[in-house]
Amino acid sequence: MARYTGPKTKISRMFGEPILGNGKWLGKNSNPPGMHGAQRKRKTLGEYALQLKEKQKAKYSYGVLEKQFRNTFVEAARRKGVTGENLIKLLEARLDNTVFRLGIAISRPAARQLVAHKHVTVNGMVVNVPSYQLQPGDIIGLKEKSAINTAVTSNIRGRNPKFGWLDWNEAEMKGTFIAYPERESVPENIKEQLIVELYSK
Template sequence: MARNLTPKCRQCRREGEKLFLKGEKCFSDKCAIERRNYPPGQHGQKKSRQSDYAVQLREKQKIRRIYGLLERQFRRAYHQADRHKGVTGENLLQILESRLDNVAFNMGFGASRAESRQVVKHNAILVNGVKVNIPSFQVSPGDKIQVADHAKNHLRIKASTEIAKRRNYPVWMDVDSQNLSGIYKSRPDRSDLSSTINESLVVELYSK
C-alpha cells in the first residue's frame, strides 16, 4: 500500500507549524518547529512572496498531512463532501474527523494518527462490538469505539492513553479511559475544530 515516507518533522517544518505527527515529541522542546521554525532545504530561510495558488496548495497539503491522507484519498473525501448538503469545507473536515483512525487517536488509543492507523489495521479496535480494520471507516454518531480485549495490555496503547489524559478530549465524544472505550456523540461543529485550518482555500483550489 502506498504511503508518505517523508520524515514527519520535515513535513511540519514545510508547513511552518506543528501538525502533531510525532505524538509526545510534539509537546516537548525536541520538536523540530521549536528548534528550526523554517522550511527544510538550502533555501528554507529565504522569504519569498507566494501566489494565491501556492497559498491554496500549501493549505491543502497541510490538511492532508495532518490527517495522513494521500492525494487520491483526500480528493475522494473532497468529492464526497461536495455531494453532501451544507458547506463543502465544513463537510470535508467532518468527514476527516469521522475516520476511524482519527477517532481512535482523539480517544487516546494511539499517540499519533499514524500510530492509531496501525492499531486499527492490527484488529485492535471494535466498533459497536465488531472488529473493524479499515482506517478510513466512517464512524457515525452514537457508535461505540473500544479497544479489543487482546490489545488492552499493549504497552503503546497504555502509553497513548496516559498521554491523552493530559490533554482535553474533544467535546463531541465521551471517553472512558479506564475501560479504553468511548462514544462518538456527534460530528464536530466547525467552531470546535482547529482555527489554524482554512478549508475554504481547499475548496477554492479544487473548484478551479
C-alpha cells in the same frame, strides 16, 4: 496500505507548524527545507500556491494521500451544508483520527497502526480500515485481548475535554462518537475554504 513514510520534521518546517510529530525542532531550525531556506523563495505566495499549501497541510495533518483526500472532498461536496466544513467533519470522523482524539494512541500514525493491526473495534466488531467513516452513536473500543495487552494500553491517556463530540469511558476503555464536530471545535489550523477554491477551479 498507502501512507506517508518520508521525513516528518521536514514537513513541519515546510509549514512552520508541528504538522507531524511534536515539532520540537521548529524553534532551533524553523527555516523551510532546502539549501537556502526562505532566502531564494518568493516572499509572497500566489493564490494557487496558498490553496495548494492548505490542501497539503490538511493531507499531512490527517495522514491522507491524494486520491483518498480527493474522494473525501467529493463526498463533502455531495452532502448538504458548507463543503469546507463537511470536509473537516469527514476527516474527523475517520476511525484512525477518532482513536487518536480519544487518547487511545499518542499520534495519528500510531492510531492508524492500532486499527490496521486489528486492535480496535467499532460496535463490538473488529475494523481494520483506518479510513472507516464513523457515524454518530458508534462505540469505539479495544479487542478483548488487546485490552489486557500492556503494549497497547500503556499509551492510553483518555480523551481531551475540549473534544466535546466524543465521550470516553475509562472504566470500560470505550469511547463514543457522539456527533460530527462543529468547525470551531476542531483545533487544526486549516483554512478549508482555500481547499474548496482549489478543487473548484
